[in-house]
Amino acid sequence: MVGRRMVGRTAHAWLAGALLCLCAASAAAQQAAPPSIPADRFPKPLRPIAGIVSDQWSSEDTRERVGEAARVMQLLGIRPGLAVADIGAGSGYYTVRLSQRVGPAGRVFAEDIMPDYLAGLQRRVAAEGLNNVTLTRGEAHDPRLPPASVDVALLVHMYHEIDQPFGLLANLLPALRPGARVAILDADRVTSQHGTPPALLECELRAVGFRQVAFHPLEGGATYLAVFAPPSQAPAPASIVPCRGEAAR
Ligand SMILES: C[S@@+](CC[C@H](N)C(=O)[O-])C[C@H]1O[C@@H](n2cnc3c(N)ncnc32)[C@H](O)[C@@H]1O
Numbered sequence: 001m002v003g004r005r006m007v008g009r010t011a012h013a014w015l016a017g018a019l020l021c022l023c024a025a026s027a028a029a030q031q032a033a034p035p036s037i038p039a040d041r042f043p044k045p046l047r048p049i050a051g052i053v054s055d056q057w058s059s060e061d062t063r064e065r066v067g068e069a070a071r072v073m074q075l076l077g078i079r080p081g082l083a084v085a086d087i088g089a090g091s092g093y094y095t096v097r098l099s100q101r102v103g104p105a106g107r108v109f110a111e112d113i114m115p116d117y118l119a120g121l122q123r124r125v126a127a128e129g130l131n132n133v134t135l136t137r138g139e140a141h142d143p144r145l146p147p148a149s150v151d152v153a154l155l156v157h158m159y160h161e162i163d164q165p166f167g168l169l170a171n172l173l174p175a176l177r178p179g180a181r182v183a184i185l186d187a188d189r190v191t192s193q194h195g196t197p198p199a200l201l202e203c204e205l206r207a208v209g210f211r212q213v214a215f216h217p218l219e220g221g222a223t224y225l226a227v228f229a230p231p232s233q234a235p236a237p238a239s240i241v242p243c244r245g246e247a248a249r
Contacts, residue, residue: 004154015075034174039141039236044165048192050160055090055117057122057157061079066219069097072154075216077185081105082151085175087143088112088158088167092121098154099130109150111136111143136180141167145175159201160191166242169208171235180243182210184227188221203243 063069063155072094078084080103086094089110098108109124111131112118118135125133138144141164143153153172162168172182182205187195209231216225 012216026249033144034147036049036139036142036144036171037167037234039139039164039167042141042164043237043242045165046242047200049163049231050191051196052114052161055092055112055114055120056194060066060093063093068218071218072156072183072185072225073097073101075214076152076154076181076227078102078152079188081108082207083149085109085111085143085145085150085153087138087153087155087172088119089121090117090158092124094154094156095121095133096124096128096130099133102132104132106132107149108133109136110134111138111145113138115138116124125228128190138168139157140164142171143168143175144212145172147174147202148177150175151177151180152182155183156185157187157194159184159186159243160194160196165204166237166240168207170211170237170240173230176230179220180230181213182230183225184228185218185223187223198224198226200243207240209233 013224045205057063070102078098078101080101082102083106084098084102086092086098086108089095089112092110095108095110102108110121115137118137122135125135136144138161159165169182176182184196184201186201188198189195189199191200198215203227205212210228212226214227218224
C-alpha cells in the first residue's frame, strides 16, 4: 500500500468537513437518506478490523498497467446510464473511471467516512469537471446514500477496514434499486493485513442475508471480486450472527 498517512484531524480537515457538510446538505435537500439503524444495534465481527491508513490501495499507474478498473467494470457490466456507489472511494481511482463509463445519464456516488479524503476527491472531481459525481460522507455503519438510488455498489480494498460491516451492509439496503448488486474487491489475506479471506466475506454477507452470485479471482488469485445479491428486506440486527471458526480466522 502506498501513501500511508496519519489520519489525525487538522484544521484543514475540519474546514473540508464543513464544506462537505454543505454539499451533503444540498444533496440531502434533493433526496434525504432515510434514518439509519444505529451502530450499537449490530454485533461486531469476530476478527480484527484493519485501521484506515491511506486513501488509495496502490498507485493509479500500477493499477492501470494491469487494467484493474477496466476489468472490474467489464465483469460488472458497468454501462452508460447506471448509478454506481463507490463506497470507500478514497482518492477516487474508481470514481473517475466509473464517471466516464456511466456518462451523463448515469451517476456515481463517491462515498467515504474521512473528511480530508473526501475534500481531496472533491477537488479532483471539480478539476476534471465530473458533473455526474455526488460526494457523500457516510458513517462506519451507514453509507448514507439516497433511497433507491444505486444499481451497483462497489467496495474496493476497504471491506476489512469497515468498523461496523453488518451495520453498513444493512443500512445500504434501502439505497439499492431492484436487481442491484453489491461487488466487493479485496486481497485474499487476513483482515489484519488489509484483506478478507473469501470464505469469511461470504459468511459475513450471508449473515446479513446477501447471496454470492459470482466470484472472480484477479491478479492470479492475489485479489478477487465477489458479487452479491441483496436480501429483499434487512434482517433484524439482533438476528445477525457473526462468523466463527475457519471463516473468521
Ligand atoms: C485503502 S483505501 C481504498 C480506496 C479506494 N477504494 C481504492 O481502491 O483505492 C480504503 C478507503 O476506505 C475508506 N473507509 C474505511 N472504512 C469505511 C467505511 N466504513 N465506510 C466508507 N469508507 C470507509 C477509507 O477512508 C479509505 O478511503
